[in-house]
Every structure is written in C-alpha cells, then in structure tokens.
Amino acid sequence: MTEQAQTRAQQLLGDTAPELVRLTDDVLFGQVWADPALSPRDRSLVTVAALTALHRPEQLDAHLRLALANGLGKEELVAAITHLAFYTGWPNAMSAMTQLKAIAEA
Structure with missing residues (x-):
C-alpha cells in the first residue's frame, strides 16, 4: 500500500x-464514527471538547481540522472552547484556541 x-x-x-x-x-x-446516532458535526464537537479537556494538542490539531470539514464554523469552535475554559481549565482552552487560530488563519 x-x-x-x-x-x-x-x-x-x-x-x-x-x-x-x-x-x-x-x-x-x-x-x-459511522454510528448515525450522532452526526459527524456533533461527533466532532464532542471530540474537540474531550481533547481540549484532556489537553491532547497532538490529537486536537487533526480533530479541529476535521470539525471544520464536518461543518462546524470557526465562530462555533471559538464559542465552544471559550465555554470549555470554565469547565476544563483556562490553560487547556488557551492552548486549544491557539491551535484553532493557527488552523483557521492558515
């Protein structure tokens, strides 16, 4: 292959x-990921939240890109990550937001 x-x-x-x-x-x-109980968009949002909460930047990068491809907008991801700051910790949210900014501005 x-x-x-x-x-x-x-x-x-x-x-x-x-x-x-x-x-x-x-x-x-x-x-x-193929389970129709959640749409790919919703599955991406859940995954971004989990990876942000767990501070997994290597995995988060790919999943932020996938979230955008699955129909989440930059503004929605900004709002979700901002919301997560209060539940997962400020440093986790700041790191996630920095990654999103780099991806969205590329």
Missing part, C-alpha cells in the same frame, strides 16, 4: 502497533 493510500494511523504506527492501527481504523473510525 502506498503511503498516500494509508490511513493516518497506518502512517504513524503501522509498523509499530498494527493491532492499535486496526482498532483505530476499523472500530473507532469505521464503526464508532
């Missing part, structure tokens, strides 16, 4: 952790 045809998980960890990659691709993104 060419690198372009590989998923992001395969590119990052395919040689090191093939079972984690399979679970990521098949279960997380194959089943969980």
Whole structure:
C-alpha cells in the first residue's frame, strides 16, 4: 500500500502497533464514527471538547481540522472552547484556541 493510500494511523504506527492501527481504523473510525446516532458535526464537537479537556494538542490539531470539514464554523469552535475554559481549565482552552487560530488563519 502506498503511503498516500494509508490511513493516518497506518502512517504513524503501522509498523509499530498494527493491532492499535486496526482498532483505530476499523472500530473507532469505521464503526464508532459511522454510528448515525450522532452526526459527524456533533461527533466532532464532542471530540474537540474531550481533547481540549484532556489537553491532547497532538490529537486536537487533526480533530479541529476535521470539525471544520464536518461543518462546524470557526465562530462555533471559538464559542465552544471559550465555554470549555470554565469547565476544563483556562490553560487547556488557551492552548486549544491557539491551535484553532493557527488552523483557521492558515
């Protein structure tokens, strides 16, 4: 499989952790994200909130981009992250907002 045809998980960890990659691709993104109980937009909002709360900037970057692609607007993400500041901590929100700014202005 060419690198372009590989998923992001395969590119990052395919040689090191093939079972984690399979679970990521098949279960997380194959089943969980495909569940129609939540729209991709809503699923992105929940994921951005969780990654902000847990201060996971490496994962947050990709999910902010996905949130924008799934129909969330920059203003909605700004409002969500501002709201999260009061529940998840100011530093987490400031970091998330800095990432969003860099992505939105790129």
